[in-house]
Amino acid sequence: MAAEAKSPDRLYQEFTKGIWKENPIFVQVLGMCPMLAVTNTAINALAMGAATAFVLIGSSFLVSLLRKFVPKEVRISTYIVIIATFVTAADFLLQATVPDIHRELGAFISLIVVNCLILGRQEAFASRNSVGYAVVDAIGMGIGFALALFMLGSAREILGFGSFFGHPLFGPNYEPWVVMILPPGGFLMLGMILLVMNWFQQRKSRSRETMEKAA
Amino acid sequence: MEAPRQTPAYRLIVTLGVAGFLSGLIIVSVYEWTRPKILAHQAESLRKAVLEVLPAAKTMRPLVEVDGAWRIAPEGGATAGAGTAGAESGSGDGASGSSTSAAADGADDGAAGGKEAAPGERAFAGFDDSGSLVGFAFEAEGGGFQDVIRLIYGFDPKAREIVGMRILESRETPGLGDKIYKDPKFVHGFDALAVDPEIVLVKGAGSGKENEVHAITGATISSRAVVEILRTSRAHWDDATPQDTSMDRTRVSEKEEVQGGS
Numbered sequence: 001m002a003a004e005a006k007s008p009d010r011l012y013q014e015f016t017k018g019i020w021k022e023n024p025i026f027v028q029v030l031g032m033c034p035m036l037a038v039t040n041t042a043i044n045a046l047a048m049g050a051a052t053a054f055v056l057i058g059s060s061f062l063v064s065l066l067r068k069f070v071p072k073e074v075r076i077s078t079y080i081v082i083i084a085t086f087v088t089a090a091d092f093l094l095q096a097t098v099p100d101i102h103r104e105l106g107a108f109i110s111l112i113v114v115n116c117l118i119l120g121r122q123e124a125f126a127s128r129n130s131v132g133y134a135v136v137d138a139i140g141m142g143i144g145f146a147l148a149l150f151m152l153g154s155a156r157e158i159l160g161f162g163s164f165f166g167h168p169l170f171g172p173n174y175e176p177w178v179v180m181i182l183p184p185g186g187f188l189m190l191g192m193i194l195l196v197m198n199w200f201q202q203r204k205s206r207s208r209e210t211m212e213k214a215a
Numbered sequence: 216m217e218a219p220r221q222t223p224a225y226r227l228i229v230t231l232g233v234a235g236f237l238s239g240l241i242i243v244s245v246y247e248w249t250r251p252k253i254l255a256h257q258a259e260s261l262r263k264a265v266l267e268v269l270p271a272a273k274t275m276r277p278l279v280e281v282d283g284a285w286r287i288a289p290e291g292g293a294t295a296g297a298g299t300a301g302a303e304s305g306s307g308d309g310a311s312g313s314s315t316s317a318a319a320d321g322a323d324d325g326a327a328g329g330k331e332a333a334p335g336e337r338a339f340a341g342f343d344d345s346g347s348l349v350g351f352a353f354e355a356e357g358g359g360f361q362d363v364i365r366l367i368y369g370f371d372p373k374a375r376e377i378v379g380m381r382i383l384e385s386r387e388t389p390g391l392g393d394k395i396y397k398d399p400k401f402v403h404g405f406d407a408l409a410v411d412p413e414i415v416l417v418k419g420a421g422s423g424k425e426n427e428v429h430a431i432t433g434a435t436i437s438s439r440a441v442v443e444i445l446r447t448s449r450a451h452w453d454d455a456t457p458q459d460t461s462m463d464r465t466r467v468s469e470k471e472e473v474q475g476g477s
Contacts, residue, residue, distance in 0.1 A: 040389060069232055071222040078234050085238040089245045096249035099256040103384070160390065178390035 006167075014133050018140030024117045025148035026197055031117040035149060039110050041166050045153025047101045049146025051094060051109060055086040056118050057138040057147075060126040064134035067127045067188035079122045080113070087112045102197050117145060156180045264352075265339045268369035268379030271349040272341025278351070287340045287348075336363065341369070350378060355448035359440040362386040366444060370452075377414075377426075377445065380405035387435075390436035401431050401438070410449050416442045429433065430434070 024030045034052065039045040059082050061072075068079045070105065091109045094102040112118065121141055126134040158164055160181030162174040179185050262378045278287045338351045350371040355362050365384040368377050375462035394401060408414060409425040416439050421427045430438040 071226055073222055074227045074230055077231060081231070081234045081238050085241050088242045090244050092249040092253070096252035096256070098259070099253075176390060181389045 014137045015140040018144040024145045028096045031115045036183045039153040040181040041157040042154045049149040053142025056142045058086040059083045060134045060138035063122045063126040064131045179214040269341035269350050273342045275339045278338040355444050357444035360392045360436045377408040387437045390422050392434045393430045395437045
Protein backbone atom coordinates (compact mmCIF):
# COMPACT_ATOMS: atom_id res chain seq x y z
CA MET A 1 0.00 0.00 0.00
CA ALA A 2 1.23 3.45 -0.83
CA ALA A 3 2.46 5.79 1.84
CA GLU A 4 -0.31 7.79 3.47
CA ALA A 5 1.54 11.09 3.26
CA LYS A 6 -0.17 13.25 0.68
CA SER A 7 2.26 14.48 -1.88
CA PRO A 8 0.93 16.96 -4.40
CA ASP A 9 2.68 14.89 -7.06
CA ARG A 10 0.73 11.77 -6.27
CA LEU A 11 -2.53 13.69 -5.97
CA TYR A 12 -1.93 15.09 -9.43
CA GLN A 13 -1.17 11.62 -10.79
CA GLU A 14 -4.29 10.06 -9.27
CA PHE A 15 -6.31 12.88 -10.77
CA THR A 16 -4.98 12.80 -14.32
CA LYS A 17 -4.72 9.05 -14.75
CA GLY A 18 -8.51 8.76 -15.01
CA ILE A 19 -8.69 11.41 -17.69
CA TRP A 20 -6.05 10.02 -20.01
CA LYS A 21 -3.76 7.12 -19.10
CA GLU A 22 -6.48 4.94 -17.54
CA ASN A 23 -9.52 6.50 -19.16
CA PRO A 24 -12.52 4.36 -18.11
CA ILE A 25 -14.01 4.12 -21.60
CA PHE A 26 -11.05 4.24 -23.97
CA VAL A 27 -8.46 2.35 -21.95
CA GLN A 28 -10.27 0.25 -19.35
CA VAL A 29 -13.29 -0.22 -21.65
CA LEU A 30 -15.65 -0.19 -18.67
CA GLY A 31 -19.23 1.05 -18.52
CA MET A 32 -20.12 0.02 -22.05
CA CYS A 33 -23.84 -0.23 -21.34
CA PRO A 34 -24.45 3.50 -20.77
CA MET A 35 -21.85 4.26 -23.42
CA LEU A 36 -23.91 2.51 -26.10
CA ALA A 37 -27.31 3.51 -24.86
CA VAL A 38 -27.20 7.21 -24.15
CA THR A 39 -24.40 8.74 -26.20
CA ASN A 40 -26.61 9.48 -29.20
CA THR A 41 -26.65 13.19 -28.45
CA ALA A 42 -24.14 15.48 -26.77
CA ILE A 43 -26.53 16.65 -24.08
CA ASN A 44 -27.59 13.11 -23.10
CA ALA A 45 -23.95 12.07 -22.92
CA LEU A 46 -23.09 15.04 -20.70
CA ALA A 47 -26.02 14.40 -18.36
CA MET A 48 -25.13 10.73 -18.09
CA GLY A 49 -21.48 11.59 -17.48
CA ALA A 50 -22.38 14.09 -14.80
CA ALA A 51 -24.75 11.70 -13.05
CA THR A 52 -22.17 8.92 -13.10
CA ALA A 53 -19.45 11.24 -11.82
CA PHE A 54 -21.73 12.37 -8.98
CA VAL A 55 -22.41 8.78 -7.95
CA LEU A 56 -18.75 7.83 -8.30
CA ILE A 57 -17.43 10.71 -6.22
CA GLY A 58 -20.05 10.27 -3.50
CA SER A 59 -19.54 6.53 -3.21
CA SER A 60 -15.74 6.74 -3.31
CA PHE A 61 -15.83 9.25 -0.48
CA LEU A 62 -18.08 7.10 1.70
CA VAL A 63 -16.38 3.81 0.90
CA SER A 64 -12.97 5.24 1.69
CA LEU A 65 -14.27 6.81 4.89
CA LEU A 66 -15.83 3.54 6.05
CA ARG A 67 -13.12 1.20 4.76
CA LYS A 68 -11.89 0.28 8.25
CA PHE A 69 -15.37 -0.50 9.60
CA VAL A 70 -16.72 -2.69 6.85
CA PRO A 71 -15.86 -6.40 7.27
CA LYS A 72 -14.44 -7.80 4.06
CA GLU A 73 -17.08 -10.53 3.82
CA VAL A 74 -19.84 -7.99 3.19
CA ARG A 75 -17.82 -5.26 1.52
CA ILE A 76 -19.33 -5.74 -1.96
CA SER A 77 -22.88 -5.70 -0.59
CA THR A 78 -22.12 -2.58 1.40
CA TYR A 79 -20.61 -0.86 -1.64
CA ILE A 80 -23.69 -1.72 -3.68
CA VAL A 81 -25.98 -0.29 -0.99
CA ILE A 82 -23.94 2.92 -0.93
CA ILE A 83 -23.87 3.18 -4.74
CA ALA A 84 -27.59 2.44 -5.04
CA THR A 85 -28.34 5.20 -2.54
CA PHE A 86 -26.46 7.76 -4.59
CA VAL A 87 -28.02 6.53 -7.83
CA THR A 88 -31.52 6.84 -6.42
CA ALA A 89 -30.73 10.33 -5.17
CA ALA A 90 -29.31 11.29 -8.59
CA ASP A 91 -32.44 9.90 -10.23
CA PHE A 92 -34.75 12.07 -8.11
CA LEU A 93 -32.55 15.14 -8.49
CA LEU A 94 -32.46 14.86 -12.28
CA GLN A 95 -36.21 14.33 -12.36
CA ALA A 96 -36.73 17.44 -10.26
CA THR A 97 -34.32 19.71 -12.11
CA VAL A 98 -34.16 18.62 -15.76
CA PRO A 99 -37.27 16.49 -16.44
CA ASP A 100 -36.75 16.49 -20.22
CA ILE A 101 -33.28 14.99 -20.02
CA HIS A 102 -34.46 12.56 -17.38
CA ARG A 103 -37.14 11.35 -19.78
CA GLU A 104 -34.55 10.83 -22.52
CA LEU A 105 -32.19 8.88 -20.29
CA GLY A 106 -35.02 6.85 -18.82
CA ALA A 107 -34.03 3.57 -17.23
CA PHE A 108 -30.32 4.13 -17.81
CA ILE A 109 -30.09 6.37 -14.77
CA SER A 110 -31.08 3.50 -12.48
CA LEU A 111 -28.67 1.27 -14.34
CA ILE A 112 -25.73 3.34 -13.10
CA VAL A 113 -25.91 0.97 -10.12
CA VAL A 114 -24.46 -1.83 -12.23
CA ASN A 115 -21.91 0.33 -14.02
CA CYS A 116 -18.78 -1.71 -13.44
CA LEU A 117 -16.65 1.43 -13.47
CA ILE A 118 -18.13 2.54 -10.14
CA LEU A 119 -17.93 -0.76 -8.31
CA GLY A 120 -14.49 -1.27 -9.85
CA ARG A 121 -13.15 1.97 -8.42
CA GLN A 122 -14.52 1.12 -4.96
CA GLU A 123 -12.92 -2.32 -4.94
CA ALA A 124 -9.67 -1.36 -6.64
CA PHE A 125 -9.01 2.06 -5.17
CA ALA A 126 -11.36 3.71 -2.67
CA SER A 127 -11.36 0.77 -0.25
CA ARG A 128 -7.55 0.78 -0.11
CA ASN A 129 -6.72 4.48 -0.02
CA SER A 130 -7.34 7.43 2.23
CA VAL A 131 -10.28 9.74 1.64
CA GLY A 132 -8.27 12.43 -0.12
CA TYR A 133 -6.84 10.13 -2.76
CA ALA A 134 -10.12 8.29 -3.17
CA VAL A 135 -12.02 11.49 -3.91
CA VAL A 136 -9.34 12.81 -6.27
CA ASP A 137 -9.27 9.47 -8.08
CA ALA A 138 -13.08 9.52 -8.36
CA ILE A 139 -13.10 13.06 -9.69
CA GLY A 140 -10.49 12.16 -12.30
CA MET A 141 -12.31 9.00 -13.34
CA GLY A 142 -15.64 10.83 -13.38
CA ILE A 143 -14.28 13.57 -15.61
CA GLY A 144 -12.57 11.01 -17.85
CA PHE A 145 -15.81 9.06 -18.20
CA ALA A 146 -17.88 12.18 -18.86
CA LEU A 147 -15.37 13.49 -21.39
CA ALA A 148 -15.30 10.18 -23.24
CA LEU A 149 -19.11 10.02 -23.33
CA PHE A 150 -19.22 13.62 -24.49
CA MET A 151 -16.78 12.91 -27.33
CA LEU A 152 -18.82 9.94 -28.48
CA GLY A 153 -22.10 11.79 -28.03
CA SER A 154 -20.96 14.83 -30.00
CA ALA A 155 -19.58 12.75 -32.86
CA ARG A 156 -22.70 10.60 -33.04
CA GLU A 157 -25.07 13.56 -32.84
CA ILE A 158 -23.22 15.47 -35.54
CA LEU A 159 -23.17 12.50 -37.91
CA GLY A 160 -26.52 10.96 -37.02
CA PHE A 161 -28.71 14.04 -36.52
CA GLY A 162 -26.62 16.68 -38.25
CA SER A 163 -26.87 18.85 -35.17
CA PHE A 164 -24.89 19.78 -32.07
CA PHE A 165 -26.69 20.35 -28.77
CA GLY A 166 -29.88 20.37 -30.82
CA HIS A 167 -28.73 23.14 -33.17
CA PRO A 168 -28.80 22.02 -36.80
CA LEU A 169 -25.41 22.37 -38.44
CA PHE A 170 -25.73 21.48 -42.08
CA GLY A 171 -29.07 22.87 -43.21
CA PRO A 172 -32.15 21.00 -44.37
CA ASN A 173 -30.45 19.09 -47.20
CA TYR A 174 -28.23 17.06 -44.91
CA GLU A 175 -29.12 13.37 -45.02
CA PRO A 176 -28.45 12.06 -41.49
CA TRP A 177 -26.31 8.98 -41.08
CA VAL A 178 -29.01 7.22 -39.11
CA VAL A 179 -26.99 4.21 -38.00
CA MET A 180 -24.77 6.47 -35.89
CA ILE A 181 -27.55 7.20 -33.41
CA LEU A 182 -28.56 3.55 -33.13
CA PRO A 183 -26.65 1.23 -30.77
CA PRO A 184 -24.47 -0.18 -33.60
CA GLY A 185 -23.30 3.37 -34.21
CA GLY A 186 -22.00 3.44 -30.65
CA PHE A 187 -19.84 0.39 -31.34
CA LEU A 188 -18.65 1.83 -34.66
CA MET A 189 -17.69 5.17 -33.17
CA LEU A 190 -16.00 3.58 -30.16
CA GLY A 191 -14.05 1.28 -32.47
CA MET A 192 -12.87 4.18 -34.58
CA ILE A 193 -11.74 6.20 -31.57
CA LEU A 194 -9.95 3.18 -30.03
CA LEU A 195 -8.23 2.59 -33.35
CA VAL A 196 -6.90 6.13 -33.49
CA MET A 197 -5.85 6.10 -29.83
CA ASN A 198 -4.01 2.79 -30.08
CA TRP A 199 -2.31 3.86 -33.27
CA PHE A 200 -0.94 6.92 -31.48
CA GLN A 201 0.06 4.82 -28.52
CA GLN A 202 1.96 2.35 -30.70
CA ARG A 203 3.69 5.06 -32.64
CA LYS A 204 4.77 6.68 -29.41
CA SER A 205 6.21 3.51 -27.91
CA ARG A 206 7.91 2.57 -31.19
CA SER A 207 9.62 5.92 -31.47
CA ARG A 208 10.71 5.58 -27.85
CA GLU A 209 12.23 2.18 -28.63
CA THR A 210 14.20 3.47 -31.59
CA MET A 211 15.40 6.39 -29.51
CA GLU A 212 16.59 4.03 -26.81
CA LYS A 213 18.37 1.87 -29.36
CA ALA A 214 20.08 4.86 -30.87
CA ALA A 215 21.23 6.09 -27.47
CA MET B 216 -2.84 -23.61 5.23
CA GLU B 217 -4.17 -21.28 7.84
CA ALA B 218 -7.86 -20.50 7.70
CA PRO B 219 -8.60 -16.78 7.37
CA ARG B 220 -9.87 -15.12 10.50
CA GLN B 221 -13.67 -15.19 10.58
CA THR B 222 -15.60 -12.06 11.31
CA PRO B 223 -18.42 -12.83 13.75
CA ALA B 224 -21.79 -13.06 12.05
CA TYR B 225 -23.39 -10.35 14.17
CA ARG B 226 -20.89 -7.81 12.84
CA LEU B 227 -21.84 -8.63 9.26
CA ILE B 228 -25.52 -8.30 10.06
CA VAL B 229 -25.00 -5.05 11.96
CA THR B 230 -22.91 -3.56 9.15
CA LEU B 231 -25.46 -4.34 6.47
CA GLY B 232 -28.31 -3.34 8.74
CA VAL B 233 -26.80 0.04 9.49
CA ALA B 234 -25.92 0.58 5.82
CA GLY B 235 -29.46 -0.29 4.75
CA PHE B 236 -31.01 1.92 7.41
CA LEU B 237 -28.87 4.96 6.56
CA SER B 238 -29.43 4.42 2.85
CA GLY B 239 -33.19 4.28 3.40
CA LEU B 240 -33.05 7.45 5.46
CA ILE B 241 -31.13 9.32 2.76
CA ILE B 242 -33.39 8.11 -0.05
CA VAL B 243 -36.54 9.08 1.84
CA SER B 244 -35.21 12.56 2.58
CA VAL B 245 -34.20 13.17 -1.04
CA TYR B 246 -37.55 11.81 -2.17
CA GLU B 247 -39.48 14.07 0.17
CA TRP B 248 -37.38 17.03 -0.85
CA THR B 249 -37.71 16.55 -4.62
CA ARG B 250 -41.28 15.20 -4.75
CA PRO B 251 -43.13 18.53 -4.88
CA LYS B 252 -40.89 19.69 -7.72
CA ILE B 253 -41.32 16.43 -9.65
CA LEU B 254 -45.10 16.51 -9.24
CA ALA B 255 -45.20 20.16 -10.31
CA HIS B 256 -43.20 19.33 -13.44
CA GLN B 257 -45.50 16.45 -14.29
CA ALA B 258 -48.66 18.47 -13.76
CA GLU B 259 -47.24 21.32 -15.80
CA SER B 260 -46.22 19.16 -18.74
CA LEU B 261 -49.60 17.42 -18.68
CA ARG B 262 -51.42 20.75 -18.65
CA LYS B 263 -49.26 22.00 -21.49
CA ALA B 264 -49.96 18.85 -23.50
CA VAL B 265 -53.72 19.12 -22.98
CA LEU B 266 -53.81 22.78 -24.00
CA GLU B 267 -51.61 21.98 -27.00
CA VAL B 268 -53.92 19.35 -28.43
CA LEU B 269 -56.97 21.53 -27.73
CA PRO B 270 -55.81 24.77 -29.34
CA ALA B 271 -59.00 26.61 -28.44
CA ALA B 272 -58.82 25.71 -24.76
CA LYS B 273 -57.50 28.01 -22.06
CA THR B 274 -58.28 25.96 -18.97
CA MET B 275 -58.79 22.27 -18.31
CA ARG B 276 -60.35 19.95 -15.81
CA PRO B 277 -60.10 16.17 -15.56
CA LEU B 278 -62.97 13.80 -16.18
CA VAL B 279 -63.83 11.70 -13.16
CA GLU B 280 -65.80 8.53 -12.88
CA VAL B 281 -68.80 8.88 -10.61
CA ASP B 282 -71.08 5.92 -10.25
CA GLY B 283 -69.86 4.26 -13.44
CA ALA B 284 -70.30 7.31 -15.63
CA TRP B 285 -67.76 9.90 -16.69
CA ARG B 286 -68.25 13.48 -15.67
CA ILE B 287 -66.24 16.64 -15.72
CA ALA B 288 -64.69 17.27 -12.34
CA PRO B 289 -66.18 20.25 -10.54
CA GLU B 290 -64.41 23.58 -10.52
CA GLY B 291 -61.38 23.63 -8.27
CA GLY B 292 -60.05 20.24 -9.21
CA ALA B 293 -61.02 16.68 -8.54
CA THR B 294 -60.14 16.89 -4.88
CA ALA B 295 -62.50 19.76 -4.16
CA GLY B 296 -65.08 17.35 -2.83
CA ALA B 297 -68.09 15.68 -4.31
CA GLY B 298 -70.42 17.62 -2.07
CA THR B 299 -69.93 20.68 -4.24
CA ALA B 300 -70.63 18.71 -7.39
CA GLY B 301 -73.78 17.28 -5.93
CA ALA B 302 -75.02 20.66 -4.78
CA GLU B 303 -74.31 22.23 -8.13
CA SER B 304 -76.06 19.55 -10.08
CA GLY B 305 -78.98 19.72 -7.69
CA SER B 306 -79.50 23.43 -8.18
CA GLY B 307 -78.70 23.57 -11.86
CA ASP B 308 -80.76 20.62 -13.00
CA GLY B 309 -83.92 21.16 -11.08
CA ALA B 310 -86.05 19.91 -13.93
CA SER B 311 -84.32 16.60 -14.18
CA GLY B 312 -85.72 13.86 -12.01
CA SER B 313 -82.40 12.21 -11.49
CA SER B 314 -80.68 15.23 -10.01
CA THR B 315 -81.39 14.32 -6.40
CA SER B 316 -80.04 10.84 -6.83
CA ALA B 317 -77.01 12.25 -8.58
CA ALA B 318 -76.37 14.48 -5.60
CA ALA B 319 -76.72 11.51 -3.27
CA ASP B 320 -74.31 9.49 -5.38
CA GLY B 321 -71.85 12.33 -5.33
CA ALA B 322 -72.04 12.48 -1.57
CA ASP B 323 -71.50 8.75 -1.33
CA ASP B 324 -68.28 9.06 -3.19
CA GLY B 325 -66.92 11.14 -0.37
CA ALA B 326 -64.17 13.71 -0.50
CA ALA B 327 -62.49 12.10 -3.50
CA GLY B 328 -64.98 13.74 -5.86
CA GLY B 329 -65.17 10.75 -8.13
CA LYS B 330 -62.39 8.59 -9.39
CA GLU B 331 -59.85 9.76 -11.92
CA ALA B 332 -58.78 7.25 -14.53
CA ALA B 333 -55.44 5.51 -14.21
CA PRO B 334 -52.50 7.33 -15.77
CA GLY B 335 -52.34 6.39 -19.42
CA GLU B 336 -56.07 6.60 -19.99
CA ARG B 337 -56.95 9.85 -18.31
CA ALA B 338 -59.31 12.29 -19.92
CA PHE B 339 -59.72 16.03 -19.63
CA ALA B 340 -62.22 18.65 -20.67
CA GLY B 341 -60.96 21.93 -22.09
CA PHE B 342 -62.72 25.28 -21.78
CA ASP B 343 -62.21 28.60 -23.48
CA ASP B 344 -62.10 32.02 -21.81
CA SER B 345 -65.84 32.29 -21.37
CA GLY B 346 -65.92 28.90 -19.68
CA SER B 347 -67.69 26.95 -22.38
CA LEU B 348 -66.55 23.51 -23.38
CA VAL B 349 -64.39 23.33 -26.50
CA GLY B 350 -63.51 19.66 -26.46
CA PHE B 351 -61.92 16.77 -24.67
CA ALA B 352 -58.35 15.53 -24.44
CA PHE B 353 -57.70 11.85 -23.99
CA GLU B 354 -54.58 9.99 -23.04
CA ALA B 355 -54.15 6.72 -24.88
CA GLU B 356 -51.48 4.09 -25.25
CA GLY B 357 -50.72 1.00 -27.26
CA GLY B 358 -47.95 -1.09 -28.74
CA GLY B 359 -45.56 0.62 -31.14
CA PHE B 360 -42.67 -0.79 -33.12
CA GLN B 361 -40.42 -1.24 -30.09
CA ASP B 362 -42.31 -0.33 -26.97
CA VAL B 363 -45.54 1.20 -25.76
CA ILE B 364 -46.44 4.52 -27.37
CA ARG B 365 -48.25 6.92 -25.07
CA LEU B 366 -50.02 9.88 -26.61
CA ILE B 367 -52.65 12.50 -25.95
CA TYR B 368 -55.12 13.86 -28.46
CA GLY B 369 -57.77 16.53 -28.51
CA PHE B 370 -61.27 15.73 -29.71
CA ASP B 371 -63.98 18.14 -30.72
CA PRO B 372 -67.23 16.25 -30.14
CA LYS B 373 -69.32 18.72 -32.13
CA ALA B 374 -67.26 18.60 -35.31
CA ARG B 375 -66.36 14.96 -34.59
CA GLU B 376 -62.77 15.77 -35.36
CA ILE B 377 -59.44 15.14 -33.75
CA VAL B 378 -57.95 18.60 -33.37
CA GLY B 379 -54.43 17.79 -32.22
CA MET B 380 -52.15 14.94 -31.20
CA ARG B 381 -48.90 14.80 -29.23
CA ILE B 382 -46.74 11.80 -28.43
CA LEU B 383 -45.98 11.73 -24.71
CA GLU B 384 -43.69 8.74 -24.59
CA SER B 385 -42.23 6.36 -27.14
CA ARG B 386 -39.11 4.38 -27.87
CA GLU B 387 -39.45 4.22 -31.63
CA THR B 388 -36.33 3.87 -33.75
CA PRO B 389 -34.36 7.13 -33.74
CA GLY B 390 -34.31 8.65 -37.20
CA LEU B 391 -37.22 6.54 -38.49
CA GLY B 392 -40.04 5.75 -36.08
CA ASP B 393 -39.42 8.82 -33.97
CA LYS B 394 -40.73 10.87 -36.87
CA ILE B 395 -44.18 10.25 -35.38
CA TYR B 396 -43.35 13.21 -33.15
CA LYS B 397 -40.41 14.82 -34.94
CA ASP B 398 -41.95 15.14 -38.40
CA PRO B 399 -44.20 18.23 -38.32
CA LYS B 400 -46.05 17.07 -41.42
CA PHE B 401 -47.19 13.90 -39.70
CA VAL B 402 -48.00 15.64 -36.42
CA HIS B 403 -50.06 18.34 -38.14
CA GLY B 404 -51.94 15.64 -40.02
CA PHE B 405 -53.96 15.32 -36.80
CA ASP B 406 -54.94 18.97 -36.56
CA ALA B 407 -58.29 18.42 -38.27
CA LEU B 408 -58.87 14.73 -38.67
CA ALA B 409 -62.39 13.42 -39.06
CA VAL B 410 -63.07 10.25 -37.09
CA ASP B 411 -66.06 9.10 -39.17
CA PRO B 412 -66.51 6.54 -40.50
CA GLU B 413 -63.09 5.70 -39.11
CA ILE B 414 -59.51 6.93 -39.23
CA VAL B 415 -57.57 5.30 -42.03
CA LEU B 416 -53.87 5.20 -42.77
CA VAL B 417 -52.90 5.79 -46.38
CA LYS B 418 -49.56 5.40 -48.09
CA GLY B 419 -48.60 7.86 -50.78
CA ALA B 420 -50.95 10.58 -51.94
CA GLY B 421 -54.29 9.15 -50.76
CA SER B 422 -57.56 10.60 -51.96
CA GLY B 423 -57.53 13.76 -49.87
CA LYS B 424 -60.41 12.73 -47.60
CA GLU B 425 -60.61 14.22 -44.14
CA ASN B 426 -60.29 10.96 -42.28
CA GLU B 427 -56.94 10.04 -43.81
CA VAL B 428 -53.56 9.97 -42.10
CA HIS B 429 -50.52 9.82 -44.34
CA ALA B 430 -48.04 7.18 -43.27
CA ILE B 431 -44.41 8.25 -42.81
CA THR B 432 -42.10 6.72 -45.40
CA GLY B 433 -39.84 4.28 -43.60
CA ALA B 434 -41.98 4.27 -40.47
CA THR B 435 -45.18 2.59 -41.61
CA ILE B 436 -45.43 0.43 -38.52
CA SER B 437 -45.07 3.36 -36.13
CA SER B 438 -47.59 5.39 -38.15
CA ARG B 439 -50.02 2.49 -38.12
CA ALA B 440 -49.53 2.08 -34.37
CA VAL B 441 -50.51 5.70 -33.77
CA VAL B 442 -53.64 5.36 -35.90
CA GLU B 443 -54.51 2.09 -34.18
CA ILE B 444 -54.17 3.69 -30.74
CA LEU B 445 -56.45 6.55 -31.79
CA ARG B 446 -59.05 4.17 -33.22
CA THR B 447 -59.10 2.02 -30.10
CA SER B 448 -59.37 5.04 -27.87
CA ARG B 449 -62.19 6.52 -29.96
CA ALA B 450 -64.11 3.26 -29.81
CA HIS B 451 -63.67 3.20 -26.06
CA TRP B 452 -64.59 6.81 -25.38
CA ASP B 453 -67.29 7.43 -27.96
CA ASP B 454 -69.90 5.88 -25.68
CA ALA B 455 -68.46 7.02 -22.40
CA THR B 456 -67.77 10.71 -23.03
CA PRO B 457 -70.07 13.08 -21.21
CA GLN B 458 -72.53 14.11 -23.89
CA ASP B 459 -74.00 17.51 -23.95
CA THR B 460 -76.28 18.85 -26.59
CA SER B 461 -76.12 22.48 -25.56
CA MET B 462 -72.40 22.65 -25.29
CA ASP B 463 -71.72 26.20 -26.43
CA ARG B 464 -73.75 28.08 -23.91
CA THR B 465 -74.06 25.86 -20.84
CA ARG B 466 -71.85 26.47 -17.89
CA VAL B 467 -70.00 23.44 -16.66
CA SER B 468 -71.71 23.45 -13.34
CA GLU B 469 -74.99 22.79 -15.08
CA LYS B 470 -73.82 19.86 -17.10
CA GLU B 471 -73.60 17.25 -14.42
CA GLU B 472 -76.43 15.42 -16.12
CA VAL B 473 -74.74 12.62 -17.95
CA GLN B 474 -76.24 10.06 -20.22
CA GLY B 475 -74.52 7.18 -18.54
CA GLY B 476 -73.41 4.43 -20.87
CA SER B 477 -75.79 5.27 -23.69
